[in-house]
Every structure is written in structure tokens, then in C-alpha cells.
Amino acid sequence: MSAVVSAPRGARLLPRDGLTWFGAVCAALFCLLAVLGPSLAGDPNATGSDVLAAPSLTHPFGTDQLGRDLLARTAAGTRVSLTVSLAAVALGLLVALPLGIFAGYHGGRLFDDLIMRVLEIVQALPMFVLAMFVIGLSGTATAHLGPIPITMTTKVVLLLGVAFVPYFARVARAATMAETGQEYVAALRVVGVPRLRILFGELLPNVAPAMVVQAFLAMALAVFAEGGLGFLGLGVQLPQATLGNLTGGGTGYLPAGVWWYSVLPGAVMLAGILGFNLIGDALSDSLGGRGTTHVETR
């Protein structure tokens, strides 16, 4: 959107402006807390006599009603949040990329229309409503699909992943359509390169930048959705701490002035969402991958 657009592709790896640096730091802290936190902060389920203690040196995030250290619980929750989001985005990409690339390359009306219709239906029921719907109705216990147990964590991942598919597929389709029009694709065809090789060897690397941008924005969305479901009690269940159920668990104590219980885990969530959003934004400025949301070319 700004002057960055004119920069050649991939010429700059380090961000130039402060805001993007801030985002990168937020995201890095979020990931560090998820990866290293649980081993450094101790057992998230160890109870203590120090009940609902305000943040101090021994308990930087305070303690909850059972005297559990909230830093340890937040770290454990951040790990859940990051794992679920990464898995959901990966799942969405894995399904949507081939779909979108095939649809874009062949430009077949039928397939195209199908994706658009599915997208329309999914949009009429917002992602969050859909997720709440399925989880609320299928219950929060572990379900069984034949011999395979489906835990709550898996359920959240599956739902978010599936909800991402139409969005990713649409972006992949649009990016592929733009690439298919380029001369090099026609040249490859003439030379007789096999179709799959064109699609996944030559087209995919050119579609990838747009998808990377979407992946970061989707990460932010996934962290939010996982948190929201947890907050409503429809996410990963206690005693496993998640950012959402910590934020929700503290609401009852807010009127008594216990601010750290809800606010601090929520602030960590905010850092993660903000970080991923800012990185996605910066990438879309330098890679130019955003432009498919309202520039529909049919």
C-alpha cells in the first residue's frame, strides 16, 4: 500500500518500520512462551496455599483460586493455543492448496462454482458460529470415530482447519489464475512438461507468497477463535489450561478486584494475535499477496 510495494520480491528480509518489528517481537515472545515456558515455569497443575495472590516476584502472573501459578498455566495455555493454531492452518493449507491450484489452472466453471457456493454458505454461518455449533452439540467429551478417539483438541483443530479451507482455496485459485495467464506457463506446456510438474513445480512457488500472507492472518484468527471457544467453555477442557479458559475462569473473580487472573492470559493472547497480524500485513505489503479479497477477476 505504501512505497514498500515497489521493492523487488524477496529483496528485503528484515522489516524496515518499527511497527513490524514490534509485531515480530510480540509473535516471537508468544512462541517462546509456548515452546520454553512450560519447562521453565514449573507444573501448571501444582496447587499451593497462596490462593488468589497478586503478581509478585515468586508468582509473576499471580495465582488462581487453587493457588496454582498463573504464569505456568498461561505458558501451558499458550502452548495449546500455538499448537492448535499451527495444526489448523496447516490442515487448511494442505486441503485447500491442491483444490485451489487445480481450480485456478483448469478454470472449469463447475469446480469454480462449487468452491464459490461452499464459500457463500460458510460465510452465511460465520466460522466461529460453525465451530461453536459443532462443538456445542457434539459435547465436550472425547468422541470416537470408529476406533480413533477424537479429543477436544483434535475437534478444535479439525473445525478451524475445515473452516479455513474455502478461504485459502479462493486465494490459491485467484493466484493460480493470474499465474496461468503468464507466458512461461504456455511455454512449459508447449515443451511438454507434465501437468503435475507445472502445477506443483512451477506454479506452486509463485502462488506461495500469497498463501504465506494468508497463513499468518489465519494464525491470528485461529488464536482468537481458540481463545473465544475456550472462553465460552467450548474449547479444550479443564484441567488443561488454555488462554481462553483462563480468561473465562477469572471472570467470576473480577468484581473482587482480581484483575491478573483474566487480564494477563488475555494479554498474552493479544500479543500473539497482534504479532501474527502485523507480520501478515508487512508480508502482504512486500509480497503483494493480499489483493484477492475484493479484486475478484472472473
Next chain:
Amino acid sequence: MTTVLAVISLVFVLLRLSPGSPLYTLLGFSYSEEGRAAVAERLGLNASIPEQYVRYLRQLAGGDLGASVFSGQPVGELLAQRLPVSLELGLVAGAVWMALGILAGALAALRHGSPFDGLVRVTSVVALSVPSFWLGLVCVLVFGVYITGVLPVSGYVPISEGLPEHLRGLVLPAFVLGLPAFAVVARTFRGSVLEVLDRDYVSFATSMGMSRRTLLARVAMRNAAIPLVTVMGLMLGMLVSGAILVENVFGVPGLGQLMVDSFRRQDYPVAAGCCLAVAVLYLLTNLLVDLAQLAIDPRIREGVLNGGRVR
């Protein structure tokens, strides 16, 4: 229309596929085989799935949404109670915040690169990232514990108890609910105004001696509004998801709360009715967006673009 049918079918299938059943919740500890059979009979759960589906469609066609499995209250009645509350909240939040977003976006674009532009950029990305339920809790904390007595943090005051009180109760939920809409509108409008100002027709109008004021009011803003309208239509989903969480935080008895309750209790008819209401709302918004685009863009009116979406 096909979308509504698809949503109905999807909702129906998901309802019947889910392993839980309201029977267990309803019967609770007094569960017995006879009791189960009687209740299943009353709710019509014994018929085959396709039969149930056809019956459900027929009921819907007759305007009958069924009744709550628990209270026996007709779903239509429940929706009529709850929907206006959510609609008012959504409209107030949406209107105020989107207007602010348009203003901020336009000013930021006109002063591209200024400190104000930077401020709008930072504010909007933060506003977009803040989880609504967390911000709601922070508001509850601030106005419920530290600064008491200024704004109510919970509950809902019906309009019958006086307009000022009613509006005071709306301030915090509307503030939290509309914030992401502000962010999206400000970002989109800033981007599209910048893009339009870069176009040849703007330079041309300037070189022909059109005053800056006329140019902005009649050419730039109108062209920049086209993508904005599309984005505003897409915002509905965001508002609905937001409403579910925000109504929960502030204890507003709207559609969002009804939805969460019905899902938790596996109250099929109510849950389905809520989803249907959301889908219909979405379609109506889409229709409004299309009409607004017709009004703004003469090219669409004339069919020059074959009905395709305009950049």
C-alpha cells in the same frame, strides 16, 4: 434462496449427526426406558432421518420454527424477543464505529505519511487484534471496580425504563463490539482512497481545474466507496461472532446469548432457528450491499461490466 436451503440442510445434518441428544439432558436423573420412548415420541425423534428432514422443511415453509425442547416456548417467539436486542446493539455499534472508521480512513489517506496517518494505522491494527471478550472484561474491571457508577457493566435495561438509562447500558457493549469494524473500515477506506487519488482521472480532473473540494467530494470519495461497501457487507459475520462473545461478557439477553445457551443444552430447534436467523441476516445484508453498489456505481447500473464486481 439456495444458500438458505443449503444452510437449513447443513444445520439439520449437523444437528442429527451430533452424538449428544436433548433426551439425556431433558430427562436427567429420572432417565428410564419408558420415559425416553415417551419423550422421543413427543419430539418426533423416532421417525427416520429423511422423514424428519421433510417434516422440518414443511414446518419451516409454514413459518413454524418449532418450539424449545426445554421451555416449550415457540422458537419464533424467542427470536422475536432476542433478535431486536442484538440488532439494536449491532446497528448502534456498527453505525457509530463505521462512521468513525470512514472519517479516520479518509483523513489518514489525505494526510498520507503524517503522524495522524501513523496513528490510524497503529490504532486500527491493534483494534483488529484485540480479542473482544478480553477487552470486554477489561471494561468490566475498569467500570465495575475502579470507576464505579459511571457506566453499567452488566445487564440490560429495556427501553421502557427510560431512554437515557437504556442508552447508557449500550455504551460499553457497543464500544467493544464495534471496534473491529472500525479497524477494518478505516484500513480499507484509507487504502482505497489512496488508490483512487493515484488514478489518471483524478490527475485529469485536477488539470482541468476542478477544485480540490469538489474533486474529493464528487470523484474520489465516490469511487473509493465501492470496495468499502463490499467490505462492510462482509463485516456482518464479524459482528455476529463478536456479539456471541460480547453479549456473554456483559450479560445482554440477545441472539448471541440465546445461541450459546441452546448449544450448551443441545436444544435442537432453538439452535437451528438461531443459525437460520443469522443466515437470513447475511443474505439481507448482501442484498443491501448489492443495492448500495448499484446506487454508487453507474457502471454497474448500466450493466457495462456484465454484472461483474468492480475494482
